[in-house]
Amino acid sequence: MIFRAIAGLAIFWIAPLFAVQATAQDLIIENARLAYADDDSELVKISVTDGRITDVSPDLTAQDSTRRVDAAGNFVTPALMNSMTQLGLIELFSVNETRDSSGDEHDLGAAFDVQYGLNENSILVDIARQEGLGWAVTLPDGGNGKFTGLGAILHLRTDGSILHKSHAGLVFRSGEMTGGSRAAGWTALHDALSDGDAEAPVTEVLAGTVPLIITASRESDIAQAIAIREKYGIRIILIGGEEAWRLAPELAAADIPVVLVPHNHLPSSYDTIGVRADNAALLHEAGVSIAFCADSIFVSHNAGNAMRVGAGIATAYGLDRQAALDAMTRNPARIWGVEAGYGAIEAGKSADLVIWSGDPLEALTQPVAVYIAGEAVTNASRHQLLRETYLPETAR
Amino acid sequence: MKLNVLSSSAIAVFATAIAGCGETRPAPTLDAFESTYEPRPSPPYIIQNVTLLDGLGGEIAAANLLISDGKIAEFGADISAPEDAEIIDGTGRTLTPGIIDVHTHYGTASLPYAVGTPDHWDVNEASNPITPGVRIETAFNPQDPALFYALSGGVTTFQVLPGSRNAIGGLGVTMKNVPGLTAQSMKYPGAPYGLKMACGENPKAYSIESRAPYSRMGVVALQRQAWQDAQDYANDPNAPQDFGLDVLAAALRGEVKVHSHCYRADDMSVMMDMANEFGFEIAAFHHAVEAYKIPERLADEKVCSAVWSDWWGWKLEAFDGIPENAAFLHASDACVVMHSDVPALGGRLNIEVAKAVAAGRNAGVDISLPTALAWITSEPARLLGIEDETGSITIGKNADLVLWSGDPFSVTSRADLVFVDGALIYDRSDPDRQPRGDFMTGQPVMDPAP
Structure with a gap:
């Protein structure tokens, strides 16, 4: 280091x-x-x-x-936990040589596994630690409407490997597309989950050893994610969730946690036109387990500070400050299955x-x-x- | 930066004299798309018992402030309110000048973003890397939802600039953040125009389409040629009228504020040399993530840096960005302004200031919050050339004001009331004073407004 x-x-x-x-x-x-x-x-x-x-x-x-x-x-x-980063996978967004976050060009789909591209010497990791980040989930990115691969849980320790657990979840990206239809993506997901001869990461999801991470913003996609949960009985973690407040009771009933950008209040995409600044507060009040991350330029480069200040901003819109802190500590510890060793001072x-x-x-x-x-x-x-x-x- | 005052004014006189004979092109003017802005009618208001931060570094506890005829009429401890004044209780709250954002793409990179289509995007006229004749005000969509989020974050005045794709990108425009149906109805009367230039990676991205410029060399060569052409044009009253050269000639006369998108210290140095070579002034470098490396030169040349608090690393020329940038510039007596560039920051520039101040304190540069408030009020007003009218709580200035629910640098505070020219444009407790724009009408967001 x-x-x-x-x-x-x-x-x-x-x-x-x-x-x-x-x-x-x-x-x-x-x-x-x-x-x-x-x-x-x-x-x-x-x-x-x-x-x-x-x-x-x-x-x-x-x-x-x-x-x-x-x-x-x-x-x-x-120390805080950020539940959606590309830490260790990206140094400079614009320099492709420093990006290992997407398997799109390799057609690996669900088999793309970020652990093999993890750069433990990333300068972003040093900065994240200094901002008070101790844990991070690092996830593949890539196009919508398909599996983009397996993420990992990082424990940003200074005395050994930061890779705490690979196969932290299999990512399926739903949502808006610049061509085609999101309906095709959901069809493909149902096909994969129904396939008696599914490929390895999907069998892990069906067996319950790996959660299915679904990125979804619009209410219709979130509803599809709930339907997947009900039909296959598999663990689902929702990421994005800008319109999740519209389905807060359903998400709580389905026991689907939501990873969101706490300060997000802008209709930045057509999928997020229904975003509200009090999304986190409404979800928390409905009993949904929430965890936080950052967005845009901040995803990994200011992964600690941007998330932390964003959590603070969420308290200006009704979120209890203990709940805001829990969404960066206790809640993600449970959501990502590391609560035995992290998430509280005890x-x-x-x-x-x-x-x-x-x-x-x-x-x-x-x-x-x-x-x-x-x-x-x-x-x-x-x-x-x-x-x-x-x-x-x-x-x- | 030394402006070649003598020669440029001599040229202007000469050109005007010749033009007056009717033999040559008309006298240069940038006047077009005239402002139709009218201040909204407003009663007198008196805000009582408020913590007042004046935007110039001053703080007054338990102050009262009287708004009358759209202006800041009086403030201090003892003020007698006229009988017809509406009383606003400021207890526990903070009053600041309206926030001024010098770098936005409001109305031209309209929300929501949609990358699969150019429908939402009027930021760059990418037909040519030198387009001084284009005007962002001719593309401005006043229904951009981002405007209303900015208003709810206390922004009363903002500049819209063309993007950074072009080496010389065209004219920006300064606007009042009041709901309107046209750009003209929001255009700040009398505010000088800004001219957008750009350094580095964005203009050289023409190379992706196998077009020039391919490198920084090409960017700078194109810019120098354009300024040379402008000088020649100014010297030749018989040259046919060229709207783009009119703009550059106006910049040479000091009538247009030059705003240059630059990240690297070496890029900024080249740009300052170019300005001195041709005799125009650079008002500010925008983004300026490496400004902290050359604060003395920036201070000497009186060039502002319009910066984010902590963006870095999304591209190579932003690799050396550090969150102490603003604080280090301030500590070296260089001008600092915080800007947004994107709506996500545009409604929270107060928090951007807090982040930058925190980073400075961590590095041993202790800047008081009332002082740093100038970065989003009085300093941007000066940068835009409207400092005589707005940007601080000063008697006689326009009553562009924000009443915050608490300390404006706390994440827990919200803008309760926003005044533009003394009129209450936004009220957090009154849905009828929470404009949203037509795009958001009928969309699946339920009240309350953001």
Whole structure:
């Protein structure tokens, strides 16, 4: 990893709040305010051993043998999870040589598997960590009306491979097309799921070991996704869902979680003309499990910050702030099946933690410190090195 | 940037004198498609007990502000309201100038986007890489839904620019964000035109269609030739009228604001040299993701940078974008403006400012929020040449104002009321004052409005 080689340069950037001992295995974060505990609730001490949280308690007795970090009453949350990125698959959108996110040119369909193209040294990963992202789902993109392949779950740890789980889901893209009809896509999906001799990833979906990820925005496509769930009894995760609020009770009843862009309020495509800024709030109120991601230029390049600020914006449209935070931690942990090791600050979970400078949903807030699997994330990223090079005299 | 004032004004006088003899082309003018904008009638309003951010760095707690005859009549702690004034309680809320967005494609890249057809797209006149004679106002669709989302985010004034496909892309237009049926009815009266230029990857994308320019070299050569042609044209009153050269000649006279889409520091440097060579002023580089590398030169040349908070990496020339760009420019006394370019940011420029300020603080550049508010109010007003009329809370200026539900830099705040020329154009609590446009009529979005 790039940041290992240049870690020395990062000293300049370490916030004065704490001292980093990069080799320490154990950690205690003191005076942590859990988000969103009541304002008058006690601060806690989070103990970490071998990369896992071992204790969360109000006991402030210091332990000499461990690295101690004073959170100074700041909010601490689990490192965030973004449920739809192309992290590790794209560096520059416009440079095809750096894109490995689509199998369209290879006619692999459902068999396209992003794990084989994953670039663990992507500079985007360093930046995502610094923005407080600890987990991400990385998915194939490609044309609508077909399977585009298998996604993966990334745990952005600094002490090993970031590939946590391949075959995280098989993606089927529905929705608007520039030629042909979306009806043909749904027909093809029914054919594939009904085929007694289905290809391997489809058999995994039918067996229930891999969820079917359906991208859908318009109400009619979301209704088709619900029908697929009812007919085949398979697990479905919906991505997009701009008009999902129109079918919120049905989605809740069908137990279909929705991954959405929390701040999306624009009719940016014909499929999303029915989008509402309170989509997330309406889905949450109806009992749908929601998880968040970012969109457009931000999908992977600002995968932490854009999603986090977007979640904050959703609270201006009625979403409870705890629900907004859960949609980046607890909910995706459950949706993607990693809740045994991630999603809450409690004993037994991976020590994926962020100390924030303020309310974690505010644009003015920044991470003060990020830990992934108990390791402090250094501040050395390409962004940070550029900013050091060009820091104005007045700020030196 | 040094404008060759003497020679260009001498040329103008000469050309006018000759034209007056009736032997040559008429005196150059860009006047066409005249504004028919009329301020909406409005009662006097008094906003009471509000936190007031003036857009110039100032903050007044528990202020009162009187709107009268569409202008900011008075503000401060003690103001007596006329009896007929409507009283608005500002307790817990914040009043700012209306937001001004210098870079949009509203009405020309109309929502929804549809890539399979040119129906929604009037952004680039891609018949030729040099098209100074085209005017974006002749393509403007006032039913673009994006306009109304921008209004609900506090945008009272915006500039529409041609796209960046062309090396010289044509005239932009500055507009008031009031619902209208025509471009003319929204056109900001008296605002100078902007001329769009572009550096780098977008204009050289003609090469994809096997057409020139194929490289940055070709882009710059075409631009220099165009400016040379404009000088020759200005010097030759007998040359037949050419609308495109009229525009460039007006830019040489300083009557048109030049806005250049540029990302890389080296591209911007070449462009500034070109401006000095031919004697035109660049008002701003737009996007300018590498402006932080050359803040001193930008400050010396008095060129603004109109930037996003944190976009980077979608193309090679944006690879070095960092979120500290705006803060670093500000710290070096270079002009900064936050722009949107896309509707997703256009309704949330206040949050763009918050993100940029946060990145600056993280790097040790502490800029106060009232100061940074200038990036989306008074500074863009200056950039558009309308600073005497709008962009700050100053007595006598147009009452272009936003009353926010709380701190405008918090994600939890919304624009409650938006005034343009003293008229209440948007009211978050009143569906009758939430224009949506005809495109969205009957579409499957139920109330409340966004």
